[in-house]
Amino acid sequence: MEHTDDGVEAAGDAGGADDGVTEVLDRPLPEGIRRRVVALVAEAFGGLTVTELPPQLRQYARFTPSRRAKFAGNAMAAAVESDAVFRQRISARLREVGSELVQALDAGAPPAAADPEDVAAMAFVLRPAGWVKLVTAGGEEAQRASAERADEEARRELQELREELAAARSEARTEADRVRSELAAARKEAESLQRKLRSAVSDVRRGEAALRKAQAELESVRSEAAAEKAAAQGETRRVKARLAEAEAALEASRRAVREGRSVEDMRLRLLLDTVLDAAQGLRRELALPPASVHPADTVDAVRPGTMTPKDIATRALSETDPALLDQLLALPQAHVVVDGYNVTKTGYPTMPLDKQRLRLLGGLAMLAAQTGAEVTCVFDGAELAAPVLLAPPRGVRVLFSKPGVTADELIRQLVRAEPPGRPVVVVSTDREVADGVAKAGARPVASALLLKRLART
Numbered sequence: 001m002e003h004t005d006d007g008v009e010a011a012g013d014a015g016g017a018d019d020g021v022t023e024v025l026d027r028p029l030p031e032g033i034r035r036r037v038v039a040l041v042a043e044a045f046g047g048l049t050v051t052e053l054p055p056q057l058r059q060y061a062r063f064t065p066s067r068r069a070k071f072a073g074n075a076m077a078a079a080v081e082s083d084a085v086f087r088q089r090i091s092a093r094l095r096e097v098g099s100e101l102v103q104a105l106d107a108g109a110p111p112a113a114a115d116p117e118d119v120a121a122m123a124f125v126l127r128p129a130g131w132v133k134l135v136t137a138g139g140e141e142a143q144r145a146s147a148e149r150a151d152e153e154a155r156r157e158l159q160e161l162r163e164e165l166a167a168a169r170s171e172a173r174t175e176a177d178r179v180r181s182e183l184a185a186a187r188k189e190a191e192s193l194q195r196k197l198r199s200a201v202s203d204v205r206r207g208e209a210a211l212r213k214a215q216a217e218l219e220s221v222r223s224e225a226a227a228e229k230a231a232a233q234g235e236t237r238r239v240k241a242r243l244a245e246a247e248a249a250l251e252a253s254r255r256a257v258r259e260g261r262s263v264e265d266m267r268l269r270l271l272l273d274t275v276l277d278a279a280q281g282l283r284r285e286l287a288l289p290p291a292s293v294h295p296a297d298t299v300d301a302v303r304p305g306t307m308t309p310k311d312i313a314t315r316a317l318s319e320t321d322p323a324l325l326d327q328l329l330a331l332p333q334a335h336v337v338v339d340g341y342n343v344t345k346t347g348y349p350t351m352p353l354d355k356q357r358l359r360l361l362g363g364l365a366m367l368a369a370q371t372g373a374e375v376t377c378v379f380d381g382a383e384l385a386a387p388v389l390l391a392p393p394r395g396v397r398v399l400f401s402k403p404g405v406t407a408d409e410l411i412r413q414l415v416r417a418e419p420p421g422r423p424v425v426v427v428s429t430d431r432e433v434a435d436g437v438a439k440a441g442a443r444p445v446a447s448a449l450l451l452k453r454l455a456r457t
Contacts, residue, residue, distance in 0.1 A: 023132040032146070033120045033135065034077055040125055041076045042068040044093035054079050054086050080125060090125055110134065116145075217351060224359070320446070322453040328443060329371040331423035337414050337437075338364065339407060339428035340379040343447040346429060361393050363454035368395030376414060380407035408433045415440045 029037065042065040045053075050061050057079060060072040068076065079086045094102055101110070101119065105128045110119045123134035328334060344356035351359070361377060368375045374397075381400035392398040401410045411426060415437045418424050424442040427450045428434060434444035 023127075029077075029124065029135070030117075032117050033124065035073075036117055036120075037080060037124055038069050038073040038077055039065075040094065040122065041080055041090055042066070042072075044090045044097075045076070047093045047096070048089055052089055054083055057086075087125065087127070091127070094122070094125065105134075217355065220351070221355060228362070320449060320452070322449060322456060325425075325445060325449050325453045326371075328423065328425045328445070329367075329373045334371075334373040334423040334425060335418060336367075336373050336375045337411055337424065337426045337442070338375065338377045338450065339411060339426070339430065339433060339447070340377045341407065342428045342430055342433075343450055346447040347451040357390065361396055361398065364396045365393035367454065378407050378410050378414070381405075408436075412436050412440065415442045418442075 045057075045060070045068055046065065050058050053061060056075055057072060060068050060075075063071065080090065101122050105119070105123055110123075120135045123131040128134075329336065338360075340357065340360060341353075344351075344353075344360050348356060348359065357379065364375050364377055367373075375395060376397040376399060379398070379400050381402060390398060399410060399414075401407045408428075408430060411428070411433060415424055415426065420441065424437075426433065426437040426442045426444045427447055428444065429447045437444055
């Protein structure tokens, strides 16, 4: 223990600062200087015995300097600050090493090239005269260097941020241009899709309207077909009934003929044969010619064989009375030429053209079967988009005009092709057609008259 006290007194004599006026720091040690003080104490710590150490530091006696600094840094800094004896022992140990910095501080002239923080840390431990100024200056220098480093770091970070900002702006501009181009493309695509959608909606609506119209026409055709079928079935039943009645009457007459012959019938037949033979013998004996004139021939009237459409026109019938058409069709070898579309567009203009043709031809077939007249139906071929696949009904001739030839001209050609004197009836409401065929000797009638006649069929 005497050796320890002598060492401490020697350290105190060498320092000199603790024997004179006590100097005190007015601010805490900067962190950098404090770390260096801890490092100095940790290095000098190993040269002291366990009894020379403060009780709170003795447990770290066997630690390496780095471990002491890590685990006992705060305790060593507090001991150097508050325990003068411990500080003097550390100072004595540092002086024993005899570094240039220790010698310069003891001489009162720290080297100018030394690190300010090293100087401040060594001065804090050795406590030479003016050590507070050295510690303060070292702290200020350290703060200034730290500030410069922070400023340099800040400038470097600012430059990096500026570069990053410029890159971000450039990338943002590039991204904005890309987004604008994608947006423009998306808008164009959206406009195209909207146009397609509107077109599709319009097509759907037109399709729905066409479907409704087709359904309505289909229902109309079905109802008409059902009505025509019912009428045909009724007519068939009537014809069968009449046929059955005729067959029954014929069988009854045959039975009456077979059973009704008697002696009086034979006598009467014999008498009739005698009279006929006598008359024939008298004609041969007198050489009389056959009678060529009969009393009825002297009456002024129109004979059936010489009746013409003009004779029918003088009868007291209205131009809209279907009986007029019946009289015209009753003429021998009558030929009826029908302006097809003129009739259908007068009677049922809302139906499609193919439905109009089928309906008209069906009625004309029944009319031809009832009257025995020759019937020709003419359609305008200019309205056809493609050739018509049509099987003409029995008794009706169906003609379409060639390209460049109208149905009216084809009708006039048909009228001119007939021999003079044959009854030709042209059904058309077209005034030009009616006037033209009338000059050629044909009888024009209105389309409404034929429609009324077909409705009665």
